[in-house]
Amino acid sequence: MVDNLIFLVVAIIAIGLFVWQIRKITKNINQGYDKSLADNPAERWNNTLLVAFGQKKMFKRPWPAILHFFVYVGFLVINIEVLEILIDGIFGTHRVLGFMGPVYSVLMAVNEILALLVIIACAIFLVRRNITKVPRLATGVEMRAWPKMDANIILTIEIVLMLALFAFNISDLKMAQLAGHELPGAFPISAGLIDLFGSDHGTLKTIAGFGWWFHILGIFAFMNYLPSSKHFHIIMAFPNVYYSKLAPKGKFNTVESIKHEIKAIMDPSYQPPAPALDAAGQPIVQRFGAKDVEDLSWKQLMDAYTCTECGRCTDVCPANITGKLLSPRKIIMDTRDRMEEKGEHPAIFKPNHYKEMGVERVKTTDENTLLRGYITPEELWACTTCNACVEACPVNIDQLSTIIDLRRFLVLEESAAPSSLNAMFSNIENNGAVWAFPASDRFNWADELYVTVKN
Amino acid sequence: MSEKRLIKVPTMAEYAANGQEPEILFWVGCAGSFDDRYKRVTRAFVQILEHVGVKYAVLGTEESCTGDPAKRAGNEFLFQMQAMTNIEVMNAYNVKKIVTACPHCFNTIKNEYPDLGGNYEVIHHSTFLQQLINEGKVAVQGGESFKGKRITFHDSCYLGRANNIYEAPRDVLAALDADLVEMKRSRANGLCCGAGGAQMWKEPEPGKKDINVERAEEALGTGATIIASACPFCMVMMNDGVKNKNQEDNVKVFDIAELIASAEGLN
Incomplete structure (x- = not known):
């Protein structure tokens, strides 16, 4: 009961803090002048589906795109489990979505596989940034201390969050096995590692609790880290693609x-037309x-x-x-x-x-x-x-x-x-010409021009 | 023996004086009018227009810069002055359809003139030539043979990324029955020649290398003996790049219209 209350308070603080930050960012963006971009919703949704949800432009570079795709889909799917954690945390339930039966099993199995893929992808990303030093990620005037650290923080947090999830699943699974009952869901990876933490009930309970809390607190912390980070793209990518330019790229706006x-x-x-007025009625x-x-x-x-x-x-x-x-x-x-x-x-x-x-x-x-x-x-x-x-x-x-x-x-x-x-x-x-030639010479190219007449 | 006929290039003013309108206005552009190298492209394109017998006209001395370089350089005021003046002239002649051999003129008239009251069907000469070939009006025979010659096409940014025209110039070149080779950076990934954004009229900013040299190296790396382009500024930059590499005797830069006029035996 106390656990549930603590959880509820933490959740409210975390979400409140996030909302507070989002409002500040909205205010920042609204420093820009107003411009209507509400036209052609069908085309805009289409772009959003292809480019944002479908990651179409990522695949111009297939290898990073595939790895990024794992992390992206992992993020989307694992959020379903986060929802479960939220409900469990607030109401003191245990794996509340377990009632979905086979659907839950598939979900949990996919989750575990994705979590593993996220760990692998993030590890490769860390190698690309810090060891093989892919030039566009490692060099450039703007790639000063913070952007590099930011990237490493994100990747490390993602790996740690996934490890916490596995710690929870493994110990939860082992405790169920020891108690002789079946845990709802299927856990292909945790099942293989079921003996990792031994079979002492107290230890397992601690690890499961720690894993569970670490995962959810980590997510709350990460959520509040986003507005300071380049990782904010996981939210902004969608509206940004929706409102992106529909005209041919060659068209520059008319002032x-x-x-x-x-x-x-x-x-x-x-x-x-009369100039627009500000709030005080001044043009x-x-x-x-x-x-x-x-x-x-x-x-x-x-x-x-x-x-x-x-x-x-x-x-x-x-x-x-x-x-x-x-x-x-x-x-x-x-x-x-x-x-x-x-x-x-x-x-x-x-x-x-x-x-x-x-x-x-x-x-x-x-x-x-x-x-x-x-x-x-x-x-x-x-x-x-x-x-x-x-x-x-x-x-x-x-x-x-x-x-x-x-x-x-x-x-x-x-x-x-x-x-x-x-x-x-x-x-x-x-x-009327980009070079210093008189306009009267503009038609001189046509002098003495012949064409071969073909039969 | 084929005979040569002197061309009298018709103007919009002459058409109007006879109470007529041509099917299409050929917008020549500053480079096509004044640049010695690109004047040859203009002339080749007119030979093709004459050969297929399309009713066309030019503005002649009534044409003025589209304003595109001013706009890219940030001078919106000068751009709009030019654009509105040109639109007045073209609307007075009731212009409906425009063809041009310059991707920059093409882009600005097609995409930026409508906001200022100029609404026309605008096509680039690569698309126009593609249509002529598809319709069989140009047979691409009777002149120089390009069979088996190695040609690489350099994408113009204002044709390619700016307007998604990648296939038309390639289709035109395919009609030459040549050995077309692609550079590693082509189509949407094509590398700029370095002249866009009004760079044509200024010295490059300090750096390690000139962009046109970087691009010319890539083009030369394909082993092509002809670099085909479809833009007056790309042509200048690629020519200079090839010269920088001392390859001007081995590798030539041609516009697609020149290649077609030559293959058709019109020059």
Whole structure:
């Protein structure tokens, strides 16, 4: 009875803490400007099924995809057992879902196999990060102390949680065997290890209790660790894919405020719509392009909370491959760090801040903005807008849109484009061509052109 | 003996003066109009248009930059000025269908002009050539034979990832009966030539290597003697990359339209 009460209190605190953190993150994301992305629900659900639930883009790299798939499915299925643990914990029942009979047996069996696969996959992931050092996971300006530690913490916790589950199952199974009754469910792996902890009832009971509590407390702790971690993607991947861009990747958004200005220039009778008003009834003056996080849309900020720092974007970036400073992953990680610096602290602890961790290898300034304070013009000007990063991202993050918005600020608000680009702009303005050729020569290519007449 | 005929490239203004409209507007683009190398692609494409007898016209001196490089560079203001001016011209001529040999012009007119009042059916010349071949209007014979020649196709980002056009240029090349080889990074995984995003008009940022050299090495690694492209900027970058590797005497860069015009014996 006391156990049940303690459990209930712990569960309420853990869930409450999680909700409190989620509200902070929501507030952070809402620093971004509003943008309606409610169109085409059918297509959006389709993308969510394929890309988020179906992991379609993960399979561009099959080996990590298969291992990740084990962990992903393990997470989904093992949650059913977590539900049982919650009910058992609150009401003092024992394996309450056991009434489902054969269904429960299959569920528990699948659970055990998945738990083993999760352990194997996480172990291989640890090796990839720390021993074979897969370049995209081990190197890069943004892969400073915290992201590496974060990854190792996640993988270790997942392994330990699964081990706790096995400890509970093995000792539970052995106690049932000793008592001569049958435990509901089937436990193919624990059954093979049934004698692991000996046959002393007291010891077994302690281990089972410890395993059970450790597993559930571990899950509560892990849940509250998520908002501080890249592992938050397990939640954010789904809404992020749902709200991802449906238009062809080549379409960059149209800046509406500029459209009204130009229409007014071309047609003096054109009446631009009245500017939107803020809560105090003052017109909202929006910058052209983005200097800081509030100049990005909520979706661009949501991207930052979805990133799991896998580095597939950076790994295919032509600028990064050829040694330029640009790393699309850094753009997204910087956005998250800046969002938390400027807005709320979602975390119980404060691990994410760029400037507090590791050596600073990109020459940022002391400006308190995303641009220059985190992301430098040199990085932005290295982008070829090739969309390789966007194509590579397993959770449909649009790194390119943020790069372009930051570029827009440099050009439109600061006139700070590289001088050669300014020359190109003047050519377009003066002669309607990207090069300094007179417009009157535009049709000269057609001179003296012959075609062979075939019979 | 086949004879050669002088082409008088028709303009939209001439069509309008006769109270007529062509079926299709050929959008030439800045590179197609001014870049000496790409002018040859424009001319090859016009030879094909003339050969199949499609009713086409160009804007001639009324054409102006689409604004694409300005937009990629962050200059949304200049982009929209250009776009709205071009849209005014094209809407005045009641343009319905546009073909262009430039993936950047293609992308911006197709995807970004509609928001500004320009709604057209836009096709890239790779898709257009694919249709001509499929319809049998271009037989791909009577000219230079590419049979057995090793060709590799370099995907343009603004054709490929930006608009999911991967097969059309490959289908066109397949009609040459050549030995088509793929680079390791191709289609959706294709590596940019390095010119996109207005990089064409600036020096690269500091780094270890130029992107076009990285890509040219990959293309040369296939053993191809022809690198086929479908974009004016890719063409410049790949040419420079091949020169950087001192392979310009052994490996040539051609646009798919040039290869078809040549195989058809139109030049």
